[in-house]
Amino acid sequence: MSLSKPTNILYNLVGAYLQRLYTSPLRTKAITSCIIAALGNVASQKLSGAKQLNEDSVLAFALFGLLFGGPVPHYFYTYIRLLVKNPLGILLIERLIYTPCFQALALYLLAIFEGKPHRVACVQMQRLYLPTLMANLKYLTLFHYINIKYVPPMLRVLMLNLVGFAWVVYLAKKRTKASKDK
Secondary structure, X not given: OOOHHHHHHHHHHHHHHHHHHHHOHHHHHHHHHHHHHHHHHHHHHHHOOOOOOOHHHHHHHHHHHHHHHOHHHHHHHHHHHHHOOOHHHHXXXXXXXXXXXXXXXXXXXXXXXXXXXXXXXXXXXXXXXXXXXXXXXXXXXXHHHHHHHHOOHHHHHXXXXXXXXXXXXXXXXXXXXXXXXX
């Protein structure tokens, strides 16, 4: 009997999440992205051995997740299915158009949200953009194809966020390393 309690709790959490996703998908995806991005940044800082958390960085990732990391993919995946039905076509558009633009936006806005001036944000973005984009295309394309082909549309942004957790850890490490090298 006591073994069923964790299962019931998990089912209740998943049920509540799916209910929120159904009733207010944009808000749910934004909040989920905010939490996952912040946790990814904290994990990255802890894994890199930071003595104390860089709260500006955590806040920057949380804000980006809330304002862009949930809403932008939500709208992209909502409207791309109206234009393109073939999963391979969606993948090509996502990888060749959406990803380069979103990656540039992410690198720039993360720096801005950390309080860096425009010039510094641009320099940091230029330094990190190509290596980050190449790593994204190299390592995440298969995950994106699986997401587009097999994951129900309602859960795509959640799956992106879960894969994005590892990506946030990678991105935060790259940004920390670039700041130290500077």
